[in-house]
Amino acid sequence: MTLSLRLPGPDGLEDYRLAGEPVAQGTYEPARSRLAFAAAHVVADPLGDNSPGQPAVVDWEHTLEFRRHLWSLGLSVAEAMDTAQRGMGLDWAATQELIRRSAAEAPDGRIAVGVGTDQLAAGNHSLETVIGAYEEQLAVAEDVGAQPILMASRALCAAAGSPDDYRKVYDRLLNQSSRPVILHWLGSMFDPALAGYWGSDSLDTAADVVVELIGDNVSKVDGIKVSLLEASREVALRNRLTEGVRLYTGDDFDYPSLIKGADDAYSDALLGIFAAIAPAAAAALKALDDGDLQRYDEVFAPTVPLSRQIFSAPTYYYKTGIAFLAWLNGHQPGFSMVGGLQTGRSLPHLADTFRLADQAGVLTNPELAVSRFKRLLLVGGVEA
Secondary structure, eight states: OOOOEEEEEEEEEEEEEOOOOOOOOOOOOOOOSOOOOOOOOBBBBBTTOTTTTTTTOOOHHHHHHHHHHHHTOOOEEESSSSGGGTTTTBBBBHHHHHHHHHHHHHHHHHHHEEETTSSSSSSSSOOHHHHHHHHHHHHHHHHHHHTTEEEEOOOHHHHSSSHHHHHHHHHHHHHHHOOOOOEEEEOOOTTTGGTGGGGOOHHHHHHHHHHHHHHHHHGEEEEOOOOSSHHHHHHHTTTTTTTOEEOOOOOOOOOOHHHHBBTTTTOOESSHHHHHHHHHHHHHHHHHTTTOOOHHHHHTHHHHHHHHHHSSSSGGHHHHHHHHHHTTTTTTSSSOOOGGGGGSOOOHHHHHHHHHHTTOOOSSSEEEEHHHHHHHHHHHOOOO
């Protein structure tokens, strides 16, 4: 049966016939050739007051079921990251509960958790206060036995006056961690409050700071996640890292080529888009393990236009697209988000996301997806 619906287009509503072939469902073992983390979102409780500025009310059943879905596909979970709306709706109390609940269910070694400073109120703080906030969150990660991801901090960015201030903070934290951590470099397109991170507006200078910091703490650094959306810059940094330190790509524009790599130089993955395209990511990584690069390219290639759509400017609203696809695919009962962030993208934007998701084969239940999007159009005032 051919499925179709009327979608918003440049000239108003237009007929669209679904043409994609959903990526085959199944279970997978973790990839052998790459480490792959999907940064997972949270599902809002539709009966909770998740309006902007209110404490998050999470639908724990569907939030955890989504993580089980990712684990069944062989992916690891990067928990409580920016994809989970850290700093954009998910407060520290809900974050702690999320970390504890998720870590309690995670298969061994298949979870890493975000450690930040977002329990601090907006405003200026001393470096010691920033360190104390990081230490509080690091203690939670240590308590649940999860690998820490030292997230880029708005508070640190505001407090630091030089690269030396970053060194002071990170040296203290790395010395305290009982296991190697993943560092986190998030570009200002993901969070404008992080502009000038590592103490310089020059990305070249910032890279020098990162390389020196890692080199001086190599036994405490597993790797660094880089989300700058510049593949050439990521490759250049990767080539400078001390042997054994991983580069986890956070480049949601060029992840297929960065993960595939060349001449044994490649990036591992820690990506928000993997939550949205999880079956395709699992199938592509399996093909990479099998040495089937043609299949790898075939599976991943059509997901790139979708990812570029979801992460288009303003990039920090990409979380809306992640939750939208989870709803279309039946992983949550409603298209609602903590902080009311479901309003972060327009109907035309979501219509384009729908088209591209179909073409990428990641609408796993096309009938359900069509039914749900028709309802969304109706709620938005569109008779389709």
